Amino acid sequence: MTTIVGIKTKDGVVLGSDKRASKGFFIGSKIVQKIAKIDDTLAVAIAGQLSDAEYIIKVAKAERRLMELRRGFPLSIREATRLIANIAYSGLRNYQPYYVELLVAGVDKEGAHVFAADMSGAITEEDFASSGSGSPIAYGVLESLYNKDVTNSQASEIASRAVSAAMERDPGSGNGINILAIQNLQKEAVA
Amino acid sequence: MSESQNGNRFPFYGPQGRLILVDSALEAVSRGSTTIGIKTPNFAMIASQIKPTHPLMEPSEKIFPIDFHIGATGAGYIGDILQLIDTLRLESQKHRLTYETPIDIDSLAKHLSSFLHNYTTYAVRPQAASMIVVGEDQTGIQLYQVDPSGTFFRGSGFAIGQASETALDTITKGYNKNLSLDQAIELGRKAIEKALGEKPIVETGIIEPGKAFRKIRTEN
Numbered sequence: 001m002t003t004i005v006g007i008k009t010k011d012g013v014v015l016g017s018d019k020r021a022s023k024g025f026f027i028g029s030k031i032v033q034k035i036a037k038i039d040d041t042l043a044v045a046i047a048g049q050l051s052d053a054e055y056i057i058k059v060a061k062a063e064r065r066l067m068e069l070r071r072g073f074p075l076s077i078r079e080a081t082r083l084i085a086n087i088a089y090s091g092l093r094n095y096q097p098y099y100v101e102l103l104v105a106g107v108d109k110e111g112a113h114v115f116a117a118d119m120s121g122a123i124t125e126e127d128f129a130s131s132g133s134g135s136p137i138a139y140g141v142l143e144s145l146y147n148k149d150v151t152n153s154q155a156s157e158i159a160s161r162a163v164s165a166a167m168e169r170d171p172g173s174g175n176g177i178n179i180l181a182i183q184n185l186q187k188e189a190v191a
Numbered sequence: 192m193s194e195s196q197n198g199n200r201f202p203f204y205g206p207q208g209r210l211i212l213v214d215s216a217l218e219a220v221s222r223g224s225t226t227i228g229i230k231t232p233n234f235a236m237i238a239s240q241i242k243p244t245h246p247l248m249e250p251s252e253k254i255f256p257i258d259f260h261i262g263a264t265g266a267g268y269i270g271d272i273l274q275l276i277d278t279l280r281l282e283s284q285k286h287r288l289t290y291e292t293p294i295d296i297d298s299l300a301k302h303l304s305s306f307l308h309n310y311t312t313y314a315v316r317p318q319a320a321s322m323i324v325v326g327e328d329q330t331g332i333q334l335y336q337v338d339p340s341g342t343f344f345r346g347s348g349f350a351i352g353q354a355s356e357t358a359l360d361t362i363t364k365g366y367n368k369n370l371s372l373d374q375a376i377e378l379g380r381k382a383i384e385k386a387l388g389e390k391p392i393v394e395t396g397i398i399e400p401g402k403a404f405r406k407i408r409t410e411n
Contacts, residue, residue: 071298073329079290086289109329 001172003134089121134166308341
């Protein structure tokens with residue numbers, strides 16, 4: 001269930017999500033926050049088992065803070081994503097996979113990054129990505145509207161449209177949209 | 192409390208409150224081959240004297256590549272040095288597995304420091320080796336010295352081993368930020384020569400931004 005999208009832009013990254021949590025054919029919650037900020041430069045959008053995702057994010061958050069304190073500068077987005085993927089992979093290899101598909105997005109010294117990480121432990125870097133049951137519909141919108149020169153405010157609009165399109169036709173997604181935009185090396189939250 | 196009153200308790204601290212075993216390890220280091228490190232903003236180099244052996248024996252390696260961007264050397268018991276080198280190499284590769292990026296020199300020096308510190312808290316033999324680590328990371332060129340106590344220093348010039356005070360003195364006097372690589376190598380060689388009072392065989396390791404750590408051997 002769920003629709004989440006991530007877009008890399010000229011001046012940062014944008015994450016978007018719906019707000020529905022499904023319990024089978026029942027809507028368990030209409031106000032779920034599926035975008036988790038790890039810190040001011042890194043955020044994760046969650047699709048799948050919320051508890052699994054929350055656990056992974058908690059570990060990633062702690063490891064990231066610890067590493068920054070120890071070595072004096074933060075983990076890059078790629079390093080943080082690899083860390084998350086390693087947790088997912090160890091779950092898979094122990095026959096207790098974390099049922100998650102995550103979009104890891106943020107900014108570091110090298111610029112903006114969007115990664116897609118899944119329960120297999122694989123990560124891919126993307127210009128834009130979507131995940132969850134509504135993703136085929138969201139991808140249709142992203143494919144037609146995305147270009148490499150979009151700004152954060154344009155991308156927020158695109159993300160919003162992609163998620164709304166998915167909410168129209170995917171029963172697993174709905175009840176409103178959350179958008180988070182991160183500016184290159186400083187954060188800015190949009191409605 | 193004197194040791195005799197202590198009976199067979201393990202003597203960690205001496206009467207002056209110093210860690211006896213660590214002091215002994217440092218003493219062993221100060222008899223090791225003279226080893227130096229020099230850093231400028233543009234490069235860093237490490238050099239170590241290779242002790243003359245008999246003509247039929249190949250002299251042992253003293254400069255060790257740790258990872259693409261890191262090298263290390265040490266003074267003290269060569270067996271201990273080799274163990275510590277392996278620890279450094281292992282930690283570098285662990286970091287690559289965990290984060291998919293090269294390790295930064297600070298993290299590596301801190302790891303070595305805590306590894307050595309472990310040997311000071313139990314009734315074991317502290318490692319008789321001081322290490323000098325150089326490398327390049329996101330924060331630039333870095334030079335570290337790590338002692339058997341686990342103490343570590345970051346800086347632009349270090350000397351350990353036999354007559355290290357004399358060597359460090361030579362480096363301090365000859366150092367400036369604008370040294371060229373050739374000048375630094377020459378300064379390092381001179382420091383070791385002054386310390387020993389004879390022309391040494393020196394092995395040198397160099398790190399420059401964006402380039403792999405590399406070794407050169409200067410005979411004579």
